[in-house]
Amino acid sequence: xxxxxPSVPDRIDWVDIAKGFCIxxxxxxxxxxxVEKAAGAEGWLHPLVEFAKPFRMxxxxxxxxxxxxxxxDRPWGEYLDxxxxxxxxxxxxxxxxxxxxxxxxxxxxxxxMPRDFLYGLIQPYGTLWFIYLxxxxxxxxxxxxxxxxxxxxxxxxxxxxxxxHTGSVIVDEFASRFVFFYAGYALAPAIFAxxxxxxxxRQVALGALILWALVNGSLVExxxxxxxxxxxxxxxxxAMAVVSVSALLAASLAAVPLRYCGENSIVIYLAxxxxxxxxxxxxxxxxxxxxxxxMSLIVTSAAIVGPLVMFxxxxxxxxxxxxxxxxxxxxxxxxxxxxxxx
Numbered sequence: 228x229x230x231x232x233p234s235v236p237d238r239i240d241w242v243d244i245a246k247g248f249c250i251x252x253x254x255x256x257x258x259x260x261x262v263e264k265a266a267g268a269e270g271w272l273h274p275l276v277e278f279a280k281p282f283r284m285x286x287x288x289x290x291x292x293x294x295x296x297x298x299x300d301r302p303w304g305e306y307l308d309x310x311x312x313x314x315x316x317x318x319x320x321x322x323x324x325x326x327x328x329x330x331x332x333x334x335x336x337x338x339x340m341p342r343d344f345l346y347g348l349i350q351p352y353g354t355l356w357f358i359y360l361x362x363x364x365x366x367x368x369x370x371x372x373x374x375x376x377x378x379x380x381x382x383x384x385x386x387x388x389x390x391x392h393t394g395s396v397i398v399d400e401f402a403s404r405f406v407f408f409y410a411g412y413a414l415a416p417a418i419f420a421x422x423x424x425x426x427x428x429r430q431v432a433l434g435a436l437i438l439w440a441l442v443n444g445s446l447v448e449x450x451x452x453x454x455x456x457x458x459x460x461x462x463x464x465x466a467m468a469v470v471s472v473s474a475l476l477a478a479s480l481a482a483v484p485l486r487y488c489g490e491n492s493i494v495i496y497l498a499x500x501x502x503x504x505x506x507x508x509x510x511x512x513x514x515x516x517x518x519x520x521x522m523s524l525i526v527t528s529a530a531i532v533g534p535l536v537m538f539x540x541x542x543x544x545x546x547x548x549x550x551x552x553x554x555x556x557x558x559x560x561x562x563x564x565x566x567x568x569x
Contacts, residue, residue, distance in 0.1 A: 241422055242290060244482050245473040246489030249287040252279045254499050254530045257354060259523040262507055270519030272527075278444055281452045282465020284357075285407040289466045291361060292368070292411025293418065299369055308558035310365035316556045318358045320549070321497045322347045325355070328501070349397075354500045356396050358493075363401065364408045376413040383409050387459050407462065421467065422474040432471050439468045488531065494538045494550050495531055502533025 256279070259272045298309065326344045331337040351359035371379050383406030391402035411418070425432040443461055446452050452461055476482040488495060506529040507522075516522045538550050547553075 239419070239422075240482075240486060241470070241473040241477045242293060243486045243489035244476055245286065245290050245469050246492045247485035247487065248469055248473060248489075249283065249290065250488055250492040250495050251485070251527075251531060252283045253287070253357075254495065254503070255523075255527045256280075256283065257499070258503050258507070258527040258530050261503065262511075262523045262526055263519060265507060265511055266519050266522070268519050270521070270523050272520045272523045277447050279465075281443060281447065281458060281461035282469060284404060285462035286466040286469045287357065288364070288404050288408040289411040289418075292364070292408040293415050295365070295368065295412040296415055299372060299412070303369075304558055306365075306369060311362040312556065312558060313552060314358050314362045316552050317493070317497055318351070318355055321358075322352055322355060325352055325500065351396055355497075356400060357496065360397065360400055360404070363397065364405060367405070368409060368412055371409075376409075379409055380406065380413060384459060387462075388455050390455060390458075406459075407466065418470060422470050425471045425474045426477070429475060432475060436468055436471055439464055443468075488535075491535060491538065495534045497550070498534035498537055499530040503527075503530035506530070506533075 255272065256276050259270065259276050263269050263273065298306065301309070323344065326340050326347065330340050330343045334343075347355075386402040387404075387406050389402065391399050393399055443452075443465060446457060446461060451457055473482075473485075476485070503526055506526045510516050510522050510525065516525060541547050541549055
């Protein structure tokens, strides 16, 4: 059974780099597809978005589960506060903000806001479903603690291969993604050992990455990346490729921006929709950037930098609640423990 093993460290640079890589890929996907839909044409960033599709979210969930072994045996009250209420707070807050902007100001009007808000409680918004699903994964994984990990991994893989399509974002994405989150939790020591081995055998790792890129790109180009079993294989290989790239970059200055994005990935994830939409609308209206790919890159950059600027501006102010959960939104025993520790 997984446990709080010393082989699962408290924090490590390549993990933040991997998180930064993943959040950038997610933002690029939303930005590029949004620009292309509005412009009615594809740009040169589209192939990169398609290339990353097989592993973009699987790796995000794998990384999210890596440090769970150090928390999973905590009392339920503390666990729910850290792993459920934390994300519930941000989901409710930012779903409310999106409802005001999308429905109240740019949609069906303020009278329709309660309807869309309530609907968002059961069918999460397109840019927030990751935040919605994480608490579900945390609770399910703790409930499955007595079950042998190999059984859960096999069941999770079977769900992914089944390619469930019910129309419910939560049901479908749970079936498709849970195996990766659980693998991050259950196989964390092996993943950290793999990353260390990559750093020791850099030349071999680089050769393997080139081979992986050729295989992944070929299957995506052939339209086979979504096929049963193939999608699972590409997701696993892609996740390991991201781990490898991140481990290789860990000592490089080029990784500093990626690491910073990873450390603040939730900030970017929560708020990127706003600068993304504003920048896209402005560029399309002005027509000063005719190339679709270049426009997509500009929108992506704005969607990444914009939330970080917002975070810097509100930090330490009354508006800090946008990115930091206030004391009133914490479970009372946890607040007492924090106070006692001070």
